[in-house]
Amino acid sequence: MVRKFRVVVNGKEYIVEVEEIGNSKKVQEKPKTSSPNPKPSPVMEEKKEMPETKVAEKKETSGGEGKLVKAPMAGIVLKILVKEGQEVKVGDKLLVFEAMKMENELQSEFSGTVKEILVKEGESIETGQVLMKIM
Incomplete structure (x- = not known):
């Protein structure tokens, strides 16, 4: 399911589309990691590209x-x-x-x-x- 959001970052407005991938229950059942600094998820990496949707x-x-x-x-x-x-x-x-x-x-x-x-x-x-x- 694709959802659309209006986000304001540093006073600039962006329109962002977010797509839910897979079953949300699977996302909640991620295995726990013992690493103090877990790697960023692909969703976190996507946020870096957001300013392109000015x-x-x-x-x-x-x-x-x-x-x-x-x-x-x-x-x-x-x-x-x-x-x-x-x-x-x-x-x-x-x-x-x-x-x-x-x-x-x-x-x-x-x-x-x-x-x-x-x-x-x-x-x-x-x-x-x-x-x-x-x-």
């Missing part, structure tokens, strides 16, 4: 074009909450999209002015697709 990515582009807001996952744009020319601050909601039957709010990770909106409501988006440019 809600919004920022990236400087060459030529002074501003910063790019990219889709963190594939989905459908439900509502665009900003307009071109609008000032935004860190944490402002930019748009709402549906992914895996859940509504997700995409928040800005930087301040500036919305230069260009590259998607429309109802449009399908892919992971990493540029959605907006912010100066």
Whole structure:
């Protein structure tokens, strides 16, 4: 069973998918170890990769074009909450999209002015697709 969680780490929000593997009773019946420092489980190692699922990515582009807001996952744009020319601050909601039957709010990770909106409501988006440019 796959479950989806919203996690905040150091003030940044991440959407994380967790999949239950096998029978939960087997997980609880792990043999006890006498080692004072047991090796980390594969689940612990997975957590190290979590920052790759950022809600919004920022990236400087060459030529002074501003910063790019990219889709963190594939989905459908439900509502665009900003307009071109609008000032935004860190944490402002930019748009709402549906992914895996859940509504997700995409928040800005930087301040500036919305230069260009590259998607429309109802449009399908892919992971990493540029959605907006912010100066």
